[in-house]
Amino acid sequence: MNKMLSTAILCMSVLTSNSIAASTQENESIWQRLDAVIESWIGELNLYEAMESFNDWLTAILPFDIEQDEQERTEPNLPELDEPGTQQFAIHNIELGDVRDDVEAEVGEVQRATLNEYGVDWEAYHEDYHQFIMVSYDEQDQVRALFTNQELVTSEFGIEHGSSRQSVQDALGEPLEVMTKGLMRYQINSNGEYDVYELDGSYVTIFYDQHQDQTVTAIQIIDESLEQQRSEFYADESQELIEGFEYQLFDLTNAARVQHGLSVLTWSEDVRVTARDHSEDMAQNGYFDHNNQAGQTPFDRMEEDNISFTRAGENLAYGQASSIFAHEGLMNSLGHRENIVASQFERLGVGVAINEENQPYFTEKFYR
Numbered sequence: 001m002n003k004m005l006s007t008a009i010l011c012m013s014v015l016t017s018n019s020i021a022a023s024t025q026e027n028e029s030i031w032q033r034l035d036a037v038i039e040s041w042i043g044e045l046n047l048y049e050a051m052e053s054f055n056d057w058l059t060a061i062l063p064f065d066i067e068q069d070e071q072e073r074t075e076p077n078l079p080e081l082d083e084p085g086t087q088q089f090a091i092h093n094i095e096l097g098d099v100r101d102d103v104e105a106e107v108g109e110v111q112r113a114t115l116n117e118y119g120v121d122w123e124a125y126h127e128d129y130h131q132f133i134m135v136s137y138d139e140q141d142q143v144r145a146l147f148t149n150q151e152l153v154t155s156e157f158g159i160e161h162g163s164s165r166q167s168v169q170d171a172l173g174e175p176l177e178v179m180t181k182g183l184m185r186y187q188i189n190s191n192g193e194y195d196v197y198e199l200d201g202s203y204v205t206i207f208y209d210q211h212q213d214q215t216v217t218a219i220q221i222i223d224e225s226l227e228q229q230r231s232e233f234y235a236d237e238s239q240e241l242i243e244g245f246e247y248q249l250f251d252l253t254n255a256a257r258v259q260h261g262l263s264v265l266t267w268s269e270d271v272r273v274t275a276r277d278h279s280e281d282m283a284q285n286g287y288f289d290h291n292n293q294a295g296q297t298p299f300d301r302m303e304e305d306n307i308s309f310t311r312a313g314e315n316l317a318y319g320q321a322s323s324i325f326a327h328e329g330l331m332n333s334l335g336h337r338e339n340i341v342a343s344q345f346e347r348l349g350v351g352v353a354i355n356e357e358n359q360p361y362f363t364e365k366f367y368r
Contacts, residue, residue, distance in 0.1 A: 009315070009316060009317045009318070009326075009329055009330055009333050009336055075130060076127050076128075076130050076131065078131070078151065079092060079093065079106075079131065079152070081093060081152065081154045082154065083154055083155075083156060084154060084155060084156055087200050087202075087221075088155055088156050088157070088199050088200050088204075089153065089154070089155045089159075089199075089200075089204060089219065089221055090153075090154050090155070091133055091146045091147070091148045091152050091153055091219065091221070092106060092107055092125075092131065092133050092148065092152040093106055093154075094106060094107070094133070094135065094143060094146060095143070095146075096143050096144065096145075096146065096200070096201075096202055096221060096223055097142055097143060098142070098143045099140075099141055099142055099143075100137055100141035100142075100143075101141075103125075103135060103143060104125075107125040107131065107133065108125060108127070109125075110123045110124065110125055111124050111125060111126055112124045112247060112251065114243065114244035114247045114248055115238070115240045115241050115243075115244035116136065116145075116241075116244055116248070116322065117230065117234070117235040117241070117321055117322045118136065118145065118222070118226055118227075118229075118230050118235075119229075119230070119235070120136045120137070120138070120144070120145070120226070121136060121137075121244075122134040122135070122136055122145075122147070122244070122248055123135050123136065123137070124248075124251050126251075126255065128258075128264065129251070129254040129255050129257070129258040129264050130150075130258055131150065131152065132148060132149065132150050132251070132254075132255035132258070133146065133147065133148045133150075133152060134146070134147040134148070134248075134251075136226070138226075144222075144223040144225075144226045145220070145221065145222045145223060145226060146219075146220070146221045147218070147219070147220045147221070147324060148218065148219060149207075149217060149218035149252065149255055149256055149259065149327075149328075150255060150258075150259050151259075153216070153219050157171035157172065158171070159171060159172075159206075159216065160216065161216055161217065162212075162215050162216060163215060163216045164213065164214065164215055164216075165192070165195070165208050165214040165215070165216075166214075168195065168206055168216065169195070172195075172197050172199070173197075175188075175195035175196050175197055176188055176195075176196045176197065176198060179196065179203075181227075181228070181230065181231050181232065181233070182231040182232075184231075184232070184233070186233055192208065192210065192214065193207065193208060193210065193328065193329065193332050194206060194207045194208060194325075194328065195208075198224070201223065201224045201225075202221050202222060202223050202224055202227075203221075203222045203224065203227050204219065204220070204221050204222075205219065205220040205221075205222075206218075206219050207219065207220075207328045208332075209331065209332070210332045211331075211332065211334065211337065217328070217331070218324075218328060220324060232358070233321055234321055234354075234357070234358035234359055234360075235321070235358065236358060237354040237358055241354070242276075242352045242353065242354065244323075245322070245323045245350075245352040245360060245362070246272065246276075246323075246350040246351065246352050247350075248322075248323035248324070249323040249326060249327055249350045249352075249362060249364065250265075250267060250348060250350050252323060252324065252327040253265065253327065253340055253348060253364070254348075256327070256331060256340055256341070257340065257341060260341045262341060262343055263343075265345060265346060265347055265348040265366070266346060266347045266348070267347075267348065267349065268307075268347040268348060268349040268365075268367075269349065270305065270307055270349065271302065271305075271307055271347065271348075271349030271365045271367065272349035272350060272351055272365075273305065273349075273351070274301050274302055274305045274307060274349065274351070274365060275314075275349050275350055275351025275363040275364065275365045276351025276352065276353060276363070277301070277351065278292065278298070278301060278351065278363050279351045279352055279353035279361040279362065279363045280351075280353040280361075281293075282316075282318070282353070282361045283353040283354060283355040283359075283361045284353075284355070286355075288316065288318050288361070289316075290314055290316065298312065298314040298365065299312055302365070302367070307367070309367040309368065310367075310368055311344050311345065311367060311368050312365065312366065312367040312368075313339035313342065313345065313365075313366040313367070314339075314363065314364065314365050314366070315330055315336045315339050315340070315362075315363070315364040315366075316361070316362065316363055316364075317329060317330055317361075317362040318359065318360070318361050318362070319359050319360075320360065320362070321360075323362070326360070326362045330364075339364070339366050340364075340366075342366065344368055345366040345367060345368055346367070346368040347366070347367055347368065348364065348365065348366050348367075349364075349365050350362070350363070350364050350365075351363045351365075
């Protein structure tokens, strides 16, 4: 039996009109600039145009101050990367089959371990989200899965982060169009966002950045036995899996921000509740929208939950089998990408719910 799979994403962002009080206390010169803006509004009869003018002014000044802070941050040195020894791909000099002790001698201690769709943990390693990788081990502590969305990929073909999709296909040939799991055959409809290859007893998924000329932006390597033991496309719902998806999407977002030279976001438990409530509402009632069925916007829901903000944005994704595929899809949608790499945001909460067909709903809420 063939099965077609569909996914969806939505985004929304806003700069609120109560930005003055929260955003102007840090720099007295801002008051002087604000006076000039207000003077230009005198006699303004169109409130909408006045607010648009204010939003343009505030958007213009905030990134300047934040980017100035970014220039003062120091980054750890990139590791020296070697060509793979036994496999065709390596991530941070790690290959499938390596043992945990050797991995942690290379990358340090695990920062977080959370359940993934394969029924094992993704164990995240990084230095303040620099040199970010995720690793899954089997019961013998051997590596069975790898992922990174940073410049840590090496291969015997010369494929690396930033390689073109054409160069990947020239080296590896045509990607898979169908993946068989048990009695099911799943059609791979990537819309050019990724290619899947079966290599070295593993499934290698290479993700492309459609806003950077379809160049390699991430890679996932899954041991064939681990992939095949997952007989269904979607994993069974559990509270542990929901929390795993939430933290994985948070970590992936911060790893992407660091890759783009931005500061990391702080986890917000309060807005996670708001985000999860909306995901649960969509999953239970079978809709997919920023506004709920009562007509509340994302920002209405934040205010109802007593979350103070001066700027906020929301990303939604539905139907992806994992946080990795959800994140990469969001990065390839311009509006969602702008939320993920917005320098003005400081906090992020992620809420996930899973419907009766085990399809995840992802809600990301960014704010400052």
